[in-house]
Amino acid sequence: MSHLSRLRAQLQHQRRQLSIYQQQVTQTHVTHHLLRFSRFQSAQRVGLYLHAFGEVSTHRLIETCYQHHKEVYLPMINTMNQQLVWVKVSQHQYRNRRFSHHSLGMQEPMASRGQHVSILDLLIMPLLACDHWGTRIGMGGGFYDRTLASAKHRPFRLGLAHQFQYMQTDLPRSCWDQSLDALLTPDHFYRFKR
Template sequence: MHELRRQIRKQRKQLSSFQQVQAENFALNHLRRFHQFQSAKHIGIYLDAFGEVKTKKIIELAFQQSKRVYLPVICNMNQKLVWVEISQHQYRNKRFANHILGMQEPRKSRGFHVNQLDLLILPLLACDAVGTRIGMGGGFYDKTLANSTHKPYRLGLAHEFQYIRQKLQRQTWDQPLDALLTPTKLYRFKR
């Protein structure tokens, strides 16, 4: 697992800015027609920081469609994520704090439980044909979703090489995806 994470991180870093723009545009165009995005009123999404599929245009689309946008914040007490609503003004003016792990997050504010969300757009390192998701290794999304009574629709965004055809080992705490969107295809999984 460690070697797979290292290899995919390396591939993500080698993507050109053109490839990144293409991936973001494909995701944006697909999400415009994606039922779960269209019907969602509360969307949890990430700010890209480590070569993930960029989310700027998706966030802007959500604001244009009057959706409420939430970003994750790591709760230091239990290492779970809480979701902080951001405004379009806050987003455009980049009013975020730098987290010690290297990503940006909203400045401390009231965080909501994942149950508040209709759609959760997740970053990942790898995903297999049954929706097993491998993250960066901190387990923040898994810990957060494990005890959720309401399960928001879980959509992973990834570059094509992050979709792994062989079955990944799923641990008991791993929380699978409902779907994965890559630059070439939407994969749907049974939960």
Template sequence: MPYDLNPLRKTLRQQRRALNEFQQRQAGQAILKRLIRIPEFQQAGKIGVYLHAFGEVHTQKIMQYCFARSKAVYLPMICSMNQRLVWVRISQHQYRSRRFARHPLGMKEPVQARGLHVSKLDLLIMPLLACDIYGTRIGMGGGFYDKTLASAPGKPVRLGLAHDFQCMPQALPREAWDQPLDALLTPRGFLRFKR
């Protein structure tokens, strides 16, 4: 019988949304401090990242750091034809002026028709609801990242960002189509996984 992840998803969504602005700012700062010491981030020229929308770890500091160091920042956009993500480069000006469209699922995405395949990125910074100590990532349930990464087995490096409570000490169920992470970064820790 398959494991029902819905109760876990619901609980973690509520916990994420209950975080106040100060807690989110602290988490973002702590994660950036750790992130800039990771070799894969230091060496990456093209970085895929997300715009936080549902209580995920805030990413504005990461993007500002990338812009300041001339790293190319790419945001996900859902391709309506195949429900996979493509990656659209944004400038610092676009980010500051908030020129984004709202997708029917609620997240903001770049207003542009074309994007890169995920394999063209050096590092992909991903949101998640839960991750276990083996790199199994549980997302919001749409499967967009899993479908997208299935066509890119080698590159990019897959880095999940999470609040500490989203790191599960027990193994989460992994389906054949689930795409594991290479590493997980939280305000208090950094884990590497064997894919």
């Protein structure tokens, strides 16, 4: 097993061990910090994810977007090119859980097609680990990297993480990896230089 595979397994295990209370506290702190972030305040179209594997819960963030009259877009996998497309989801659709279950284990919007990531102003992304350069390690499917590599307009990329997912050491990086602009944890807001 490679170092990266071991790290992924360790962090996935750590995320799954978080209690509901710990998840709620993280979600509250992250939402509070995000409300003061100028990129969030000015964004009209916000891409988020539906948490499924112990990532920072996005429920409160999504509701906050609706309260602030922002358009919410959720990812759906395009099976033709294995990239993500973004589906605008109304508050009614979200609250009524109008989602389908994907074979990879997460839920996605029920739609026949979606928009390219370039239409988003702010993209809030899940991750397993992030280092001080903004290098993001995901679940290993490469969906976000493939999607962002084809973006003509680059939305601001904000990672959400529990504090233990921020690494002080350099993470392995491939030429196709798409780095983050910033990382938000319950305790800190990190900005990265391009």
